[in-house]
Every structure is written in C-alpha cells, then in structure tokens.
Amino acid sequence: MALQGDVREHLHALAAIDEPARPVRTATQLEAVDALIIPGGESTTIINLLHAFELTDRLTERLAGGMPVWGTCAGMIVLAQEVLDPRPEPLRLLDISVRRNAYGRQVASFEAHLDVEELGAPPFCGVFIRAPAVERVGLGVQVLAALPDGRPVAVRRGSMLATSFHPELTGDHRFHRYFCAFRRDCERPASRAAQGGRAP
Numbered sequence: 001m002a003l004q005g006d007v008r009e010h011l012h013a014l015a016a017i018d019e020p021a022r023p024v025r026t027a028t029q030l031e032a033v034d035a036l037i038i039p040g041g042e043s044t045t046i047i048n049l050l051h052a053f054e055l056t057d058r059l060t061e062r063l064a065g066g067m068p069v070w071g072t073c074a075g076m077i078v079l080a081q082e083v084l085d086p087r088p089e090p091l092r093l094l095d096i097s098v099r100r101n102a103y104g105r106q107v108a109s110f111e112a113h114l115d116v117e118e119l120g121a122p123p124f125c126g127v128f129i130r131a132p133a134v135e136r137v138g139l140g141v142q143v144l145a146a147l148p149d150g151r152p153v154a155v156r157r158g159s160m161l162a163t164s165f166h167p168e169l170t171g172d173h174r175f176h177r178y179f180c181a182f183r184r185d186c187e188r189p190a191s192r193a194a195q196g197g198r199a200p
C-alpha cells in the first residue's frame, strides 16, 4: 500500500528476495494484487488517504475476506481492532489494542534483538521508530515475538501479520521471506494458517 510511508524500502526488500511486488495507490491496483503490505509511516495519514482515495471499504472487504496482509508499525495500527489514542479510527480487522508512540518520541527510537522462533537463529534486529505498543491481544492471536518485558511486537492471526518494528530497514530479509511463505500458506485451504482464521 503505497499511499505514504516507507514503501520503497519494502519494495527493495521484496526485490532482494525475488518476490514480484508493485505499489498500490488506486482501486484498480488493489484489485490486481493478492497480498498486501501496509508500511510504516504515519497511521493517521495512511487512514486519511485511504478515505480520500475511497479505498477503505474495498480494502476492508478484501482483508476481511482473507487476502494476506502484513502491517509494519503504522501498518499495524491501521489493522488493529482498537487504538488507545484519540486518532486514528483503525480498520478493526486484527484483534489487538495498540497505543501509538508508546516508547517515546523519534529520538527514543531503539533496536532490540528479538528471538523469533519462526525465523530461527540468529535473533532478528527489531528497529523501533515511534513504535506502537501492543497492549492487548485477542483470543486466537499468536505472539511471534516479544520484548524482554513481555510486550508483543510481532503477532499473527489467520491471514494477518503485524509487527511494531521495521524489518524493511535492516537488510535482513528473513521477515519478508516469512511473509511470502505465510501468504502462500494462506492460499492453501487446508493449511494451518487458513485454519487460524477461525479462533482455535
């Protein structure tokens, strides 16, 4: 989703692993893809632009219908069920509650080594930039990675994946590979991922 944010970095990461990808800015382009990344950036701006380009309803319909999606940072906020701030009004697709800018301002950006079982060793370097905190995860939401204090930073449920950090900024493409495999897994009806669409 190329309305705002670090679109180019995601495209570079996908190109580096030979995954075809294209920017989506219009309703026609949205129809032409079968998986989507919503990038980091500014969630209020992304949501405002989704409304301005009249993409909100169709996007919500496609994602609710099972199109695989990965939201990174602002993208996680866009997907969330609940945002514990006055703005923005999220799409309410992924049953998590998030608090924006929970780790402080831009200068308080940080990196953390994350153990992510799905990626194996070594730990993944999480880059957190004015990141949201996941304050609640709903039933059936799987936590893939957490900070040492236990706060979840990568979650999935069914066809939805969300990370509060920025794998596209690291040069380590394991998370992009994971999403591409996850997305293919979602397309197989009998897969575990597809079953995860229903509460276990």
Ligand code: GLN
Pocket (backbone or CB within 6 Å): 039, 040, 041, 042, 043, 044, 072, 073, 074, 075, 077, 100, 101, 129, 130, 131, 132
């Ligand atoms: N703070 C931004 C927001 O609330 C997210 C920051 C990011 O995507 N790096 O939307």
